Amino acid sequence: MELTAFADVVEAQRIPTLVRLSDNLYAVVFRLMKxxxxxxxxxxxxxxxxxxxxxxxxxxxxxxxxxxxxxxxxxxxxxxxxxxxxxxxxxxxxxxxxxxxxxxxxxxxxxxxxxxxxxxxxxxxxxxxxxxxxCPEQYSNPEQPMSYALVADLLWERLGQVDCLIGPVGSGGSMCGTARHLRQACPDLTAVGVDAHLSVLFGQPDGHRVLRGLGNSMMPANLDHTEFDEVHWLDTATAFAATRDLYRSRALFMGPTSGASYFVGSWWAARHPDAVTVVMLPDEGHRYVDTVYDDVWLAANGLGDPVAQREPTVVTDPRPAGAGWSRMGWARRTLAEATGSGDPLPAGAL
Known part of the structure; x- marks a missing residue:
């Protein structure tokens, strides 16, 4: 885990920083997780x-x-x-x-x-x-999730017990790999995935998504649904607002996948004050200066005033989860077990 004094730029920047956000909430902060x-x-x-x-x-x-x-x-x-x-x-x-x-x-x-x-x-x-x-085949190469043993080892070395890991899901590698490896030391770890609406990853129909960096239009082989205890779906406006709040309140200049992770993690940590909660923040915000961090752009795209939700809407079937902020107890089930069929609804069925 230790770096030499002469590490190249990739070696130096792939190691994340662990930041404490509150009494029981920590963030794994990456300059570039990938x-x-x-x-x-x-x-x-x-x-x-x-x-x-x-x-x-x-x-x-x-x-x-x-x-x-x-x-x-x-x-x-x-x-x-x-x-x-x-x-x-x-x-x-x-x-x-x-x-x-x-x-x-x-x-x-x-x-x-x-x-x-x-x-x-x-x-x-x-x-x-x-x-x-x-072809590295990030969606199907088993080496992709295996690479995140580095992150799990860092968490165990720095924190010891970790009770909950929360992060965005796109290719499936970062959350599945980190949770799987961390459970070797913390078998009771709760893994919470954060997805976008109209992403097929946890059973919703495929559709247009403004929120990028999480969600998917195809089911990646590296996504193991049985690693997840809970799944949250966020709307774009809420994720963008959380990203800006993360910068304003924590001085962490990150992208919207990080904002989505932070939003759900803050909620989860507040409701489990005795649990050590860790959120994954995948990348910095430089690519989003003209969008997420631009008031004019947000207003022009109808994203400047998210609907305030203090609690998520609890759903038992992911397919008609709708808009806003939704939450489902996944209980480490397969997609077929969670949806009853394993198939997302047809496009336009919401």
């Missing part, structure tokens, strides 16, 4: 011979996993091709290209699975035309 799996997956691929000096790395991403890969590939000298879609943030796009990555934009969503399905198809098309390629 550096954890990016470093680990590429190092494992090099060790196994899957990634050589002449191999091109190809991956699908519209977020920070691409940035993490670009940073690591810039240091290692590997060519990197990232497949994304039109919602990619303009600032992130510039960062990626300045780091030497090729960004391939898919313009049309697939009939089933949306842009994520069309991006995956484009990845396979690009790889078919290359003499040697490696």
């Amino acid at each position: 550096l954890v799996p990016a470093r680990h997956i590429l190092r494992q691929a090099e060790s196994s011979g899957l990634l050589t000096a002449d191999t091109t790395v190809v991956e699908t991403t519209s977020g920070t996993f691409g940035l993490a890969l670009a940073m690591q590939c810039a240091l290692s000298g590997h060519r990197l091709v990232l497949v994304s879609d039109p919602v990619i943030d303009a600032r992130l796009h510039r960062q990626l290209t300045h780091l030497g990555a090729t960004v391939d934009i898919v313009r049309h969503p697939a009939e089933h699975g949306g842009f994520q399905a069309s991006r995956l198809a484009r990845v396979e098309e690009i790889r078919a035309g290359l003499p040697a390629s490696f």
